[in-house]
Amino acid sequence: GQSLEQPSEVTAVEGAIVQINCTYQTSGFYGLSWYQQHDGGAPTFLSYNALDGLEETGRFSSFLSRSDSYGYLLLQELQMKDSASYFCAVRGAAAGNKLTFGGGTRVLVKP
Protein backbone atom coordinates (compact mmCIF):
# COMPACT_ATOMS: atom_id res chain seq x y z
CA GLY A 1 0.00 0.00 0.00
CA GLN A 2 0.86 3.64 0.20
CA SER A 3 1.62 5.63 3.34
CA LEU A 4 2.87 9.11 4.15
CA GLU A 5 4.16 10.81 7.27
CA GLN A 6 4.19 14.51 7.98
CA PRO A 7 4.24 16.58 11.19
CA SER A 8 0.87 17.23 12.74
CA GLU A 9 1.29 20.90 13.56
CA VAL A 10 3.62 23.84 13.03
CA THR A 11 3.38 27.33 14.49
CA ALA A 12 5.24 30.34 13.10
CA VAL A 13 5.00 34.12 12.96
CA GLU A 14 4.15 36.32 10.02
CA GLY A 15 7.04 36.77 7.65
CA ALA A 16 8.76 33.58 8.75
CA ILE A 17 9.62 30.50 6.69
CA VAL A 18 8.09 27.11 7.37
CA GLN A 19 9.20 23.79 5.95
CA ILE A 20 6.79 20.85 6.07
CA ASN A 21 8.50 17.51 5.55
CA CYS A 22 6.84 14.45 4.09
CA THR A 23 8.19 10.93 3.83
CA TYR A 24 6.33 8.34 1.85
CA GLN A 25 6.16 4.69 0.94
CA THR A 26 4.70 3.52 -2.33
CA SER A 27 5.30 1.14 -5.22
CA GLY A 28 5.92 2.55 -8.68
CA PHE A 29 6.10 6.20 -7.68
CA TYR A 30 4.36 8.66 -9.98
CA GLY A 31 4.63 11.90 -8.09
CA LEU A 32 4.19 13.84 -4.85
CA SER A 33 1.53 16.51 -4.57
CA TRP A 34 0.73 19.17 -2.00
CA TYR A 35 -2.69 20.50 -1.15
CA GLN A 36 -3.87 23.33 1.09
CA GLN A 37 -7.11 23.18 3.01
CA HIS A 38 -8.61 25.98 5.06
CA ASP A 39 -11.03 25.13 7.85
CA GLY A 40 -14.42 24.27 6.42
CA GLY A 41 -13.19 24.29 2.83
CA ALA A 42 -12.10 21.79 0.25
CA PRO A 43 -8.46 21.09 -0.58
CA THR A 44 -6.83 23.15 -3.29
CA PHE A 45 -3.87 22.01 -5.33
CA LEU A 46 -0.56 23.72 -4.60
CA SER A 47 2.20 21.84 -6.38
CA TYR A 48 3.33 18.58 -7.91
CA ASN A 49 6.78 16.99 -8.15
CA ALA A 50 7.38 14.03 -10.40
CA LEU A 51 11.13 14.52 -10.70
CA ASP A 52 13.84 15.34 -8.18
CA GLY A 53 14.42 18.95 -7.39
CA LEU A 54 12.71 22.13 -6.42
CA GLU A 55 9.52 23.54 -7.93
CA GLU A 56 8.82 27.17 -7.12
CA THR A 57 5.43 28.83 -7.32
CA GLY A 58 5.47 32.27 -5.82
CA ARG A 59 5.96 32.11 -2.05
CA PHE A 60 5.54 28.34 -2.02
CA SER A 61 8.14 25.83 -3.17
CA SER A 62 8.11 22.06 -3.16
CA PHE A 63 11.07 19.70 -3.21
CA LEU A 64 11.38 16.03 -4.01
CA SER A 65 14.09 13.42 -3.53
CA ARG A 66 12.94 10.13 -4.95
CA SER A 67 15.96 8.22 -3.68
CA ASP A 68 15.08 9.28 -0.13
CA SER A 69 11.28 8.95 -0.61
CA TYR A 70 11.11 12.44 0.82
CA GLY A 71 9.74 15.79 -0.07
CA TYR A 72 8.95 19.09 1.56
CA LEU A 73 6.78 22.12 1.11
CA LEU A 74 8.40 25.46 1.85
CA LEU A 75 6.21 28.38 2.79
CA GLN A 76 8.03 31.70 2.64
CA GLU A 77 7.05 35.18 3.82
CA LEU A 78 4.25 33.67 5.85
CA GLN A 79 0.98 35.54 5.91
CA MET A 80 -1.99 35.13 8.24
CA LYS A 81 -4.02 33.70 5.37
CA ASP A 82 -1.54 30.82 5.14
CA SER A 83 -2.98 29.38 8.36
CA ALA A 84 -4.44 26.13 7.08
CA SER A 85 -3.81 22.41 6.87
CA TYR A 86 -1.32 21.18 4.29
CA PHE A 87 -1.43 17.66 2.94
CA CYS A 88 1.17 15.78 0.98
CA ALA A 89 -0.21 13.09 -1.29
CA VAL A 90 1.36 10.36 -3.34
CA ARG A 91 0.27 8.47 -6.41
CA GLY A 92 1.86 5.13 -7.20
CA ALA A 93 1.58 2.65 -10.03
CA ALA A 94 0.50 -0.12 -7.69
CA ALA A 95 -2.55 1.94 -6.70
CA GLY A 96 -3.45 3.12 -10.18
CA ASN A 97 -4.56 6.73 -10.27
CA LYS A 98 -5.56 6.78 -6.63
CA LEU A 99 -4.06 9.53 -4.53
CA THR A 100 -3.23 8.73 -0.91
CA PHE A 101 -3.01 11.64 1.51
CA GLY A 102 -0.81 12.14 4.52
CA GLY A 103 -2.34 13.04 7.86
CA GLY A 104 -1.96 16.74 7.24
CA THR A 105 0.09 19.46 8.90
CA ARG A 106 -1.81 22.23 10.57
CA VAL A 107 0.06 25.50 10.15
CA LEU A 108 -0.82 28.30 12.53
CA VAL A 109 0.53 31.73 11.66
CA LYS A 110 0.70 34.22 14.51
CA PRO A 111 1.05 38.00 14.24
Next chain:
Amino acid sequence: GAVVSQHPSWVICKSGTSVKIECRSLDFQATTMFWYRQFPKQSLMLMATSNEGSKATYEQGVEKDKFLINHASLTLSTLTVTSAHPEDSSFYICSAITGANSPLHFGNGTRLTVT
Protein backbone atom coordinates in the same frame (compact mmCIF):
# COMPACT_ATOMS: atom_id res chain seq x y z
CA GLY B 1 -10.18 25.66 -16.13
CA ALA B 2 -10.81 22.29 -14.47
CA VAL B 3 -13.71 23.37 -12.29
CA VAL B 4 -15.56 20.79 -10.24
CA SER B 5 -18.96 21.69 -8.84
CA GLN B 6 -20.45 19.79 -5.91
CA HIS B 7 -23.99 20.09 -4.66
CA PRO B 8 -25.36 20.51 -2.06
CA SER B 9 -22.74 22.25 0.04
CA TRP B 10 -24.44 21.15 3.22
CA VAL B 11 -27.37 18.96 4.14
CA ILE B 12 -29.11 17.94 7.33
CA CYS B 13 -31.20 14.80 7.25
CA LYS B 14 -32.95 12.48 9.64
CA SER B 15 -31.61 9.09 10.51
CA GLY B 16 -32.85 6.44 8.09
CA THR B 17 -33.26 8.72 5.10
CA SER B 18 -31.10 8.84 1.97
CA VAL B 19 -29.08 11.74 0.66
CA LYS B 20 -27.74 12.27 -2.86
CA ILE B 21 -24.66 14.34 -3.54
CA GLU B 22 -23.82 15.48 -7.07
CA CYS B 23 -20.40 16.14 -8.51
CA ARG B 24 -20.02 17.78 -11.90
CA SER B 25 -16.99 18.64 -13.98
CA LEU B 26 -17.97 21.94 -15.58
CA ASP B 27 -15.36 22.55 -18.24
CA PHE B 28 -13.82 19.17 -18.89
CA GLN B 29 -14.78 15.55 -19.24
CA ALA B 30 -13.90 13.38 -16.28
CA THR B 31 -13.72 9.69 -17.01
CA THR B 32 -12.62 9.16 -13.42
CA MET B 33 -13.88 10.84 -10.30
CA PHE B 34 -12.96 10.12 -6.71
CA TRP B 35 -15.08 10.36 -3.58
CA TYR B 36 -13.39 11.19 -0.29
CA ARG B 37 -14.67 11.47 3.25
CA GLN B 38 -13.10 13.62 5.91
CA PHE B 39 -13.87 13.64 9.62
CA PRO B 40 -12.99 16.70 11.71
CA LYS B 41 -9.27 17.29 12.09
CA GLN B 42 -8.45 14.19 10.08
CA SER B 43 -7.09 13.52 6.65
CA LEU B 44 -9.01 12.71 3.48
CA MET B 45 -9.91 9.07 3.16
CA LEU B 46 -10.67 7.70 -0.29
CA MET B 47 -14.04 5.97 -0.36
CA ALA B 48 -14.31 4.93 -3.98
CA THR B 49 -13.19 5.55 -7.52
CA SER B 50 -15.99 6.32 -9.91
CA ASN B 51 -15.53 5.36 -13.56
CA GLU B 52 -17.87 6.59 -16.26
CA GLY B 53 -20.03 3.81 -17.59
CA SER B 54 -18.85 1.14 -15.19
CA LYS B 55 -19.16 0.14 -11.58
CA ALA B 56 -17.33 2.09 -8.94
CA THR B 57 -14.33 0.61 -7.20
CA TYR B 58 -14.71 0.81 -3.44
CA GLU B 59 -11.92 0.97 -0.90
CA GLN B 60 -11.66 -1.67 1.74
CA GLY B 61 -14.13 -1.12 4.53
CA VAL B 62 -16.52 1.05 2.53
CA GLU B 63 -19.95 -0.48 2.14
CA LYS B 64 -20.96 -0.33 -1.50
CA ASP B 65 -24.62 -0.92 -0.70
CA LYS B 66 -24.65 2.00 1.67
CA PHE B 67 -22.69 4.45 -0.46
CA LEU B 68 -24.13 4.14 -3.95
CA ILE B 69 -22.07 5.72 -6.69
CA ASN B 70 -23.32 6.36 -10.20
CA HIS B 71 -21.19 7.87 -12.96
CA ALA B 72 -23.70 8.06 -15.77
CA SER B 73 -21.96 10.64 -17.91
CA LEU B 74 -18.51 12.11 -18.46
CA THR B 75 -19.41 15.16 -16.40
CA LEU B 76 -21.53 13.80 -13.54
CA SER B 77 -20.99 11.41 -10.67
CA THR B 78 -23.40 11.01 -7.77
CA LEU B 79 -22.95 9.59 -4.29
CA THR B 80 -26.05 8.45 -2.45
CA VAL B 81 -25.79 7.78 1.26
CA THR B 82 -28.58 5.32 1.93
CA SER B 83 -30.27 4.84 5.27
CA ALA B 84 -28.04 7.47 6.82
CA HIS B 85 -27.06 7.24 10.47
CA PRO B 86 -25.43 9.83 12.75
CA GLU B 87 -22.05 8.15 12.31
CA ASP B 88 -22.26 8.97 8.58
CA SER B 89 -22.09 12.66 9.45
CA SER B 90 -18.94 13.88 7.75
CA PHE B 91 -17.50 16.10 5.03
CA TYR B 92 -17.80 14.39 1.66
CA ILE B 93 -15.62 15.69 -1.15
CA CYS B 94 -15.51 14.67 -4.78
CA SER B 95 -12.59 15.20 -7.10
CA ALA B 96 -11.72 14.62 -10.73
CA ILE B 97 -8.67 14.40 -12.91
CA THR B 98 -8.20 15.72 -16.41
CA GLY B 99 -5.58 13.15 -17.31
CA ALA B 100 -3.70 10.15 -15.98
CA ASN B 101 -1.10 12.16 -14.07
CA SER B 102 -2.99 15.40 -13.57
CA PRO B 103 -3.59 16.82 -10.09
CA LEU B 104 -6.92 16.28 -8.39
CA HIS B 105 -9.46 19.06 -8.79
CA PHE B 106 -11.81 19.08 -5.83
CA GLY B 107 -15.40 20.12 -5.48
CA ASN B 108 -16.25 22.37 -2.56
CA GLY B 109 -17.45 19.46 -0.48
CA THR B 110 -20.74 18.54 1.17
CA ARG B 111 -21.13 18.69 4.91
CA LEU B 112 -23.62 16.00 5.90
CA THR B 113 -25.25 16.04 9.31
CA VAL B 114 -27.51 13.15 10.23
CA THR B 115 -29.77 13.76 13.23
